[in-house]
Amino acid sequence: MILAMFVPLFEEVVLTKSLHCKMLEVARKSYPLEGCGVLFGHIENNKAVIRDVVETENSAENPTVRFYIDPELFYAILISAEESGLEFLGIFHSHPAQPNPSPWDLEYMKLHQNVWIIIQSLNREQEKMNMKAFQWYNENLFDIKLKITY
Numbered sequence: 001m002i003l004a005m006f007v008p009l010f011e012e013v014v015l016t017k018s019l020h021c022k023m024l025e026v027a028r029k030s031y032p033l034e035g036c037g038v039l040f041g042h043i044e045n046n047k048a049v050i051r052d053v054v055e056t057e058n059s060a061e062n063p064t065v066r067f068y069i070d071p072e073l074f075y076a077i078l079i080s081a082e083e084s085g086l087e088f089l090g091i092f093h094s095h096p097a098q099p100n101p102s103p104w105d106l107e108y109m110k111l112h113q114n115v116w117i118i119i120q121s122l123n124r125e126q127e128k129m130n131m132k133a134f135q136w137y138n139e140n141l142f143d144i145k146l147k148i149t150y
């Protein structure tokens with residue numbers, strides 16, 4: 001099962017400009033609610049190389065301050081990615097506030113110790129949006145460097 005794979009502390013999250021833009025667009029159009037989705041790709045030399053970004057519906061009861069991905073939908077997306085030969089790498093979501101993990105996010109990061117990308121959607125112009133990557137690992141929260149390739 002792909003979720004049970006060994007996940008290192010990532011040195012870097014690598015993604016293309018077009019996947020970066022795709023996530024910013026989810027954040028922009030979801031505002032003032034939180035937008036969310038799933039990250040797929042490969043682990044190469046302790047780097048998370050993102051190859052696909054799948055937007056999902058935010059089914060949280062209060063989507064202005066939380067996000068929730070329906071488990072059945074999540075599972076269906078996982079199966080489809082696995083069939084394409086991609087591994088589950090993590091989750092992205094937007095905050096109509098600063099791009100730092102909320103206390104609720106932190107609880108889930110402890111359960112899912114993979115890549116968490118958070119996008120600040122407060123300013124709706126994509127070029128002014130701030131995107132950060134985090135990982136909870138060995139009882140600590142780490143900022144992971146984001147590298148955007150062209």
Ligand SMILES: [Zn+2]
Binds near residue numbers: 102105
């Ligand atoms: Zn959050």
